[in-house]
Amino acid sequence: MHSGERLVLGIEGSANKIGVGIVTSDGAILANVRRTFVPKTGSGFQPRETARHHQKHVASLIEEALHTAGVRPTDLCAVAYTKGPGMGAPLQSCAIAARMFALMHDLPLVPVNHCVAHIEMGRLVTGVDNPAVLYVSGGNTQIISYSEGRYRIFGETIDIAVGNCLDRFCRLVGLSNDPSPGFQVEQEAKKGRHYVPLPYSVKGMDVSFSGILSRIQDLIGSYAIPDLCFSLQETVFAMLVEVTERAMAHCGQRDVLVVGGVGCNERLQEMLTTMCTDRGGRAFCTDERFCVDNGAMIAWTGWLQISSAARLLGSEKLEWPWSDCTVTQRYRTDDVAITWREEGALQLAMD
Structure with missing residues (x-):
């Protein structure tokens, strides 16, 4: 030492x-x-x-x-x-x-x-100082910005977290939990070729995922699993990017830090990077270690x-x-x- x-x-x-x-x-x-x-x-x-x-x-x-x-x-x-x-x-x-x-x-x-x-782990390993934060995990979905001594929540899920949505979808279609349900959805989504329309539920700064899960449950058996995985990811991640950008505009920020287990998803990172680049900023992402x-x-x-x-x-x-x-x-x-x-x-x- x-x-x-x-x-x-x-x-x-x-x-x-x-x-x-x-x-x-x-x-x-x-x-x-x-x-x-x-x-x-x-x-x-x-x-x-x-x-x-x-x-x-x-x-x-x-x-x-x-x-x-x-x-x-x-x-x-x-x-x-x-x-x-x-x-x-x-x-x-x-x-x-x-x-x-x-x-x-x-x-x-x-x-x-x-x-x-x-x-704080995201700030440490990426070196970003004061970004908007998209926190996405199995139990939490929040859009956060620092102000006056607190991390203020500008938007969040009003029902289930995005990770919970992905996990429950995995159980419905029989995908493995090893190493994680979200990882399995991500890999299957890479094989998807057709987008299946799903409910897009953004309410101001908040998001809702339970209706999407209910609808996709009705579609199982009518569409290939990779197409459903692809459609689920595209829909829920587009919702998250939309509310994150709205928070960034409100707070005058150009950079975003994504944290939480779902933040490992490469497609989510790609969508955030595109949005931030268009705003003249950067998306700060980490891998599964952090x-x-x-x-x-x-x-x-x-x-x-x-x-x-x-x-x-x-x-x-x-x-x-x-x-x-x-x-x-x-x-x-x-x-x-x-x-x-x-x-x-x-x-x-x-x-």
């Missing part, structure tokens, strides 16, 4: 992935290991089964992360974990593991918002939280109230004070 570096270990387990990452205070990712619970074809992942999967792997993943990073627990300055949002049982399993590890090694424990962690849920994003956001708290309090001692170290299935992106960005620190001081 280089002199002066602080290391944070992060544990993520809000859905079907359990990840452990170790990140330095200057943003170097020393380890980012992960295991995915893959249910059988035709079924989704249930909270109890997912929690058991995480319980089985968390200890070995922590050991693997430490080995990969070449560090010991005594080299760490804190342990961060996902507080929410997410599935209750998996969140609790990982929070307990984080608490026990922190107690064993006398380390501060830092609760992290899962959605904010996706954004788009998909991972421990490094929790570790990095944990460091941002504790370092900014230490600065605001005028203390070098890294602390976080244990009474706040709980879990919650509902934890809005805009609930978090973004104290590590200059404007956010000033806003907090004024409040």
Whole structure:
């Protein structure tokens, strides 16, 4: 470990992935290991089964992360974990593991918002400063922009998330969950040649996917699976690009950052790139190492939280109230004070 570096270990387990990452205070990712619970074809992942999967792997993943990073627990300055949002049982399993590890090694424990962690990881690995953010995953679909110390949600799904839509479609047509339903849809869509009209449901800044899923269910058997995959992707991604561009126009932004598991999709990245190029900006995208849920994003956001708290309090001692170290299935992106960005620190001081 280089002199002066602080290391944070992060544990993520809000859905079907359990990840452990170790990140330095200057943003170097020393380890980012992960295991995915893959249910059988035709079924989704249930909270109890997912929690058991995480319980089985968390200890070995922590050991693997430490080995990969070449560090010991005594080299760490804190342990961060996902507080929410997410599935209750998996969140609790990982929070307990984080608490026990922190107690064993006398380390501060830092609760992290899962959605904010996706954004901060995207900003770290792409280097983009203040973009509009399209956050698309199995449990969340949001269009976000930073303002006055918060990540403000300008638009979102009013029913199911886009990743959930893709997952449920996979179950309907019998596509495999390995490595993920969204990946299977993407590969089948590349074979599609004919667009099948589907409901296009944009309501101002918000989107709705449940009607599309209902309609496509009625079409199964009448059209080839690749054509349905192609049509589904084209429709839902066009909706997302439309509301993202509207948010960018409202906020005066030219760049967009896409985060979350669905953000790995190459077709979505291509559509966003085309839109941003037409606006004289850029689309900032990452691959599955950082788009998909991972421990490094929790570790990095944990460091941002504790370092900014230490600065605001005028203390070098890294602390976080244990009474706040709980879990919650509902934890809005805009609930978090973004104290590590200059404007956010000033806003907090004024409040």
